[in-house]
Amino acid sequence: MPETLDNLMMGFATALTPVNLLYALIGVALGTAIGVLPGIGPAMAVALLLPVTYGLDPAGAFIMFAGIYYGGMYGGSTTAILINTPGEAASVITAVEGNQMAKRGRAAQALATAAIGSFIAGTIGTLLMVFTAPVMVSLALTFGAGDYFAVMLLAFVAACSVLGKSRVRGFASLGIGLAIGLVGLDSTTGQSRLSYGVPQLADGVDVVIVAVGIFAVGEALWVASRLRRTPAEVIPVGRVWMGRDDWKRSWKPWLRGSFMGFPFGALPAGGSELPTFLSYMLERRLARNPGEFGRGAIEGVAGPEATNNSSAAGVLVPMLTLGLPTTAVAAVMLTAFQQYGLQPGPLLFEREPELVWGLIASLFIGNAMLLALNLPLAPMWARLLRIPRPYLYAGILFFAAVGMYAVNASALDLVLLLLLGLLGFMMRRFGLPVIPLVIGVILGPMAELQLRRALQLSNGSPVGLVESPLSIGVYAVIGLLLLWPLVRLAVRGAAGGGAGPDARREDTGPEADREAEARPGV
Amino acid sequence: MPTPARSTRGPAGLRLGALAASALLAATALTACGTGAQQEGAPLAGLRIMVPNAPGGGYDVTARNAARAMEDAGITGNVEVFNLAGAGGTVGLARVVGEAGNGELLMSMGLGVVGASFTNDSEATLAETTPIARLTQEADAIVVAADSPYQDLGDLLEDWRADPGAVAVGGGSSPGGPDHLAPMLTAEAAGIDPADVNYISYDGGGELLAAVLGGQVAFGVSGAAEFMDQIEAGELRVLAVTSAEPAQGLDGVPTLQDEGLDVDFVNWRGLVAPPGLDAEDEQALSEAVEELHGSQEWKDILETNGWTDAYLPGAEFGEFMDSETRRVDDVLTDLGLL
Numbered sequence: 092m093p094e095t096l097d098n099l100m101m102g103f104a105t106a107l108t109p110v111n112l113l114y115a116l117i118g119v120a121l122g123t124a125i126g127v128l129p130g131i132g133p134a135m136a137v138a139l140l141l142p143v144t145y146g147l148d149p150a151g152a153f154i155m156f157a158g159i160y161y162g163g164m165y166g167g168s169t170t171a172i173l174i175n176t177p178g179e180a181a182s183v184i185t186a187v188e189g190n191q192m193a194k195r196g197r198a199a200q201a202l203a204t205a206a207i208g209s210f211i212a213g214t215i216g217t218l219l220m221v222f223t224a225p226v227m228v229s230l231a232l233t234f235g236a237g238d239y240f241a242v243m244l245l246a247f248v249a250a251c252s253v254l255g256k257s258r259v260r261g262f263a264s265l266g267i268g269l270a271i272g273l274v275g276l277d278s279t280t281g282q283s284r285l286s287y288g289v290p291q292l293a294d295g296v297d298v299v300i301v302a303v304g305i306f307a308v309g310e311a312l313w314v315a316s317r318l319r320r321t322p323a324e325v326i327p328v329g330r331v332w333m334g335r336d337d338w339k340r341s342w343k344p345w346l347r348g349s350f351m352g353f354p355f356g357a358l359p360a361g362g363s364e365l366p367t368f369l370s371y372m373l374e375r376r377l378a379r380n381p382g383e384f385g386r387g388a389i390e391g392v393a394g395p396e397a398t399n400n401s402s403a404a405g406v407l408v409p410m411l412t413l414g415l416p417t418t419a420v421a422a423v424m425l426t427a428f429q430q431y432g433l434q435p436g437p438l439l440f441e442r443e444p445e446l447v448w449g450l451i452a453s454l455f456i457g458n459a460m461l462l463a464l465n466l467p468l469a470p471m472w473a474r475l476l477r478i479p480r481p482y483l484y485a486g487i488l489f490f491a492a493v494g495m496y497a498v499n500a501s502a503l504d505l506v507l508l509l510l511l512g513l514l515g516f517m518m519r520r521f522g523l524p525v526i527p528l529v530i531g532v533i534l535g536p537m538a539e540l541q542l543r544r545a546l547q548l549s550n551g552s553p554v555g556l557v558e559s560p561l562s563i564g565v566y567a568v569i570g571l572l573l574l575w576p577l578v579r580l581a582v583r584g585a586a587g588g589g590a591g592p593d594a595r596r597e598d599t600g601p602e603a604d605r606e607a608e609a610r611p612g613v
Numbered sequence: 614m615p616t617p618a619r620s621t622r623g624p625a626g627l628r629l630g631a632l633a634a635s636a637l638l639a640a641t642a643l644t645a646c647g648t649g650a651q652q653e654g655a656p657l658a659g660l661r662i663m664v665p666n667a668p669g670g671g672y673d674v675t676a677r678n679a680a681r682a683m684e685d686a687g688i689t690g691n692v693e694v695f696n697l698a699g700a701g702g703t704v705g706l707a708r709v710v711g712e713a714g715n716g717e718l719l720m721s722m723g724l725g726v727v728g729a730s731f732t733n734d735s736e737a738t739l740a741e742t743t744p745i746a747r748l749t750q751e752a753d754a755i756v757v758a759a760d761s762p763y764q765d766l767g768d769l770l771e772d773w774r775a776d777p778g779a780v781a782v783g784g785g786s787s788p789g790g791p792d793h794l795a796p797m798l799t800a801e802a803a804g805i806d807p808a809d810v811n812y813i814s815y816d817g818g819g820e821l822l823a824a825v826l827g828g829q830v831a832f833g834v835s836g837a838a839e840f841m842d843q844i845e846a847g848e849l850r851v852l853a854v855t856s857a858e859p860a861q862g863l864d865g866v867p868t869l870q871d872e873g874l875d876v877d878f879v880n881w882r883g884l885v886a887p888p889g890l891d892a893e894d895e896q897a898l899s900e901a902v903e904e905l906h907g908s909q910e911w912k913d914i915l916e917t918n919g920w921t922d923a924y925l926p927g928a929e930f931g932e933f934m935d936s937e938t939r940r941v942d943d944v945l946t947d948l949g950l951l
């Protein structure tokens with residue numbers, strides 16, 4: 092470990108010069124600017140800005156690059172919070188609570204907790220990468236399809252608690268989401284499903300388009316339909332900074348998110364959607380006042396935002412140590428490294444210690460820059476919301492449409508966006524909660540893929556699903572979660588009727604609140 | 614190698630809204646620091662190369678490298694590379710076929726697009742395009758983890774023949790793609806019914822590598838370059854390569870033909886243009902690509918990326934694509950996928 096520290100110091104020595112700090116600042120600013128555009132996730136931001144770094148020396152280029160990467164990750168959450176338009180899949184969950192906070196005049200706090208959480212998680216994630224990379228990699232490699240499926244199943248069980256007051260409506264919404272997730276070419280057999288011969292649908296519907304359509308467009312339509320009947324109120328811009336209570340409620344989710352996202356990022360098929368969603372569910376369960384979830388609970392922003400940044404650091408683990416690009420961003424970064432003759436892989440640390448440690452140091456610097464740049468900007472962004480509603484929502488529709496078109500330059504995506512917007516409007520009209528739908532779209536295809544892969548690997552035998560200790564452990568947790576209410580009931584029953592009314596109040600409280608969540612436009 | 618002049622190309626990479634473009638312009642102005650664009654006298658101006666899949670993929674890397682080499686060698690002015698991903702490349706294929714007569718557009722493509730046009734039941738076909746040139750080729754490698762019981766191909770074939778379903782094969786492409794075709798052809802040559810092969814498709818090379826290293830699948834099949842570093846580090850063992858000739862950088866590794874299996878399979882990449890070009894336009898494109906092939910810049914790129922040169926110009930490339938199309942058709946028909 093002392094050797095690791097020495098190396099890290101050497102990296103900082105390379106990275107910490109005034110010119111390189113300037114590059115870091117430029118990288119962060121550009122990454123944030125591009126990432127803010129909805130539909131342009133970190134992968135696209137990095138690919139777009141790659142040519143900018145060509146003229147620089149390797150150290151400068153990597154520093155700018157780290158800034159772009161983390162800046163792009165962060166930029167996506169800004170639009171998610173402000174206008175309910177997540178820039179990429181990783182910030183879909185951020186939009187859920189973040190936008191509710193913004194509607195209640197707490198946009199500045201939501202942006203601040205996202206910025207600080209991203210910084211803390213990014214730093215912890217990068218530290219974890221430095222010190223645990225070899226261990227993480229060997230763990231990640233033992234993670235098989237059966238284990239993934241067990242974790243997905245856990246996520247589905249957790250999702251039951253966001254179904255809302257009416258179970259039927261909740262399951263209907265989840266079902267619609269699962270159906271949307273089925274669209275496209277089946278990767279096991281190559282058969283197309285629900286794509287009606289449209290080639291653009293062969294790869295399925297992008298979860299970002301679903302989220303933006305259902306969240307942003309659906310809500311704009313809902314607001315428009317009620318504009319004449321409700322008084323035109325401007326969204327209040329409350330306090331500018333995070334209060335004491337905000338800090339108190341945020342720091343634990345930040346830390347939990349930091350440790351939750353990293354291992355998922357390091358997994359070959361972990362990604363960032365699953366851990367952000369699990370983090371959201373965890374914070375909801377641990378929160379002092381779970382009833383606030385769905386109406387702008389700061390924990391619901393702090394946790395997922397920290398999680399997605401530390402998973403971004405986790406992604407670098409298999410890439411640097413094995414040369415495995417596990418996400419689109421990593422694949423683009425790999426190309427960038429190769430520009431400098433750097434071939435990530437098992438031999439990288441031996442061959443190019445100076446560049447690698449320079450890169451790692453740059454990640455720390457980029458992260459710190461990002462905080463320095465974005466924290467002062469938070470109150471300014473928040474003032475955007477003072478625009479009167481007709482103009483604000485017109486702007487949201489414009490940015491959502493531009494962003495979705497930019498993803499694939501496909502007119503069909505705009506049609507899809509509008510159709511999904513209409514669906515979102517109808518769901519609000521009839522009181523269907525929208526979150527289960529998005530969860531269905533995220534989890535459905537992943538769970539299907541891993542289940543079928545696991546069964547294929549075991550040649551059709553269901554035993555393949557419960558072969559590793561990890562999957563058995565996860566199934567045990569699932570069993571416990573499902574049986575817990577029964578156990579509690581039995582315990583209470585044995586203890587006498589005293590606890591009865593209490594328990595009932597606890598059960599109805601949050602659910603009544605969730606009705607509001609089903610109609611975020613109200 | 615990276616000259617400052619190149620940074621003026623910054624914003625040409627992908628299309629975007631005006632906002633992003635202005636941010637980029639600001640950035641390039643900062644990094645370019647007073648270098649001028651050198652496009653005067655370039656014979657081909659306004660050339661665009663479409664990549665029919667996402668940034669970071671094989672066609673993307675080929676297109677971006679080719680564009681850079683053409684600019685640096687002064688063959689063309691600025692070349693814009695853009696991505697139009699979807700349906701294994703057939704969305705891009707449809708676009709190229711739809712742009713009949715456009716002499717300023719090229720599409721980076723390869724064997725994967727041939728397979729995808731079958732599995733996606735694409736209306737547009739490669740036969741309609743104007744073939745410009747095949748550029749590179751790469752053998753697939755059959756690999757196992759270092760701790761696998763299979764020491765050579767014979768061990769593997771023994772188990773595979775005994776119970777094809779129990780020996781899972783991992784590949785980095787979906788059904789119809791190169792990594793799917795290679796094990797199917799191998800199985801056929803080894804007397805195993807391809808329909809019995811338990812092929813598991815992974816999303817790209819990274820996920821596949823993890824599955825092979827972690828022993829999730831019995832063996833993996835993908836482009837040899839994907840595995841090179843792990844092979845060198847002793848974490849993977851190569852049992853064979855699928856090409857007729859030994860693969861570059863893998864001297865001493867037997868080919869499938871050495872092992873008595875009649876398979877000659879390589880994954881290739883090339884460039885096609887829209888149909889219905891003027892003879893003049895077609896010649897200009899072909900000459901530019903021929904010049905690219907002869908340039909030192911391109912040779913360096915082949916070397917850095919470990920690609921094998923497989924230059925095959927216009928008409929011959931067209932015939933080659935025809936024969937590849939028939940071969941893919943045969944395999945997929947045998948499998949009942951068509």
